Amino acid sequence: MARGYTDQDVEHYERPRRRTRPRTKDRPEHADAVDGVVVTVDRGRFTLVVEGRSVYAMKARPLGRKGVVVGDRVRVVGDVSGREGSLARIVEVTPRTTVLRRTADDDDPVERVLVANATQLVVVTALTDPEPRPRLIDRALVAAYDAGLAPLLVLTKADLTSPDELLSTYRSLGVPWVVTHRGPDREIVGLEGIRERLQGQTSVLVGHSGVGKSTLVNALVPDADRETGHVNAVTGRGRHTSTSAVMLPLPDEAGWIIDTPGIRSFGLAHVQPEHLIEAFPDLDEVTEDCPRGCTHGEEEPECGLDEAVEAGEADAERVASFRRLLAARSVTDY
Known part of the structure; x- marks a missing residue:
């Protein structure tokens, strides 16, 4: 026969109850929050531009799993001085006007948001070394049209081969283009045409590695200091030099450009x-x-x-x- 518990048994005592404050649906209004723009994302830390200053921030807990990407316009509280060691807090992500997405593969159900609030997609491709990939260009254009971004085709290395054959493929679509090449002093001829197209825009630069994307960024933003690479003579492919997206202001407040890592695939599972x-x-x-x-x-x-x-x-x-x-x-x- 089982004996009952006595006051000497541990099981006799009531377990201590958790002393927590009752939950509430009320959230702080953050009336002191200021506006910022996300310019880089690095392992859960964000670099913002707030009133012309670079501010480091983390995401507030109430945002949960809500992704914050380059180009997002956010509301920020805390230390927004930008001083070394300071850290602010992102408390709100304002509604996005555009979203550029891609999937890893065409059968991948998971979409990856590349950037937010861009207005123009600049597809950079070399005419040779490495050879152009029209199907990859087509896929980037599809992503641009799906996201509501204006497309722009920038063809580099025209000093090595003619752009006419590639351009004939896109004339009927009405895609605007700019052709560039190296001049006698190694300067980029055609850069002014690109600057005109970027005026007043938030432009995302995409292209596979080795096409000269980072070289263009360094020419457009002199203090960008983006690493440039070379094309492998055996594989004909470029080496990844940009490892994460970064948003940079153009001189004289002419607009923004977002440099993205070189791509080798552009899944379109999300496009209908x-x-x-x-x-x-x-x-x-x-x-x-x-x-x-x-x-x-x-x-x-x-x-x-x-x-x-x-x-x-x-x-x-x-x-x-x-x-x-x-x-x-x-x-x-x-």
């Missing part, structure tokens, strides 16, 4: 055909009577794009270029 065609209003208009579920690809029966081309209401070359972008979502060899 109906979103992509919305970036081409003239083509979107002629697809209003497409059958339900039409992807507007080449194999689609009764697609409005084909009917518009036959009727002379749409440019055949432009439709073909759009469908090339559409096909880039499923082409893995780039």
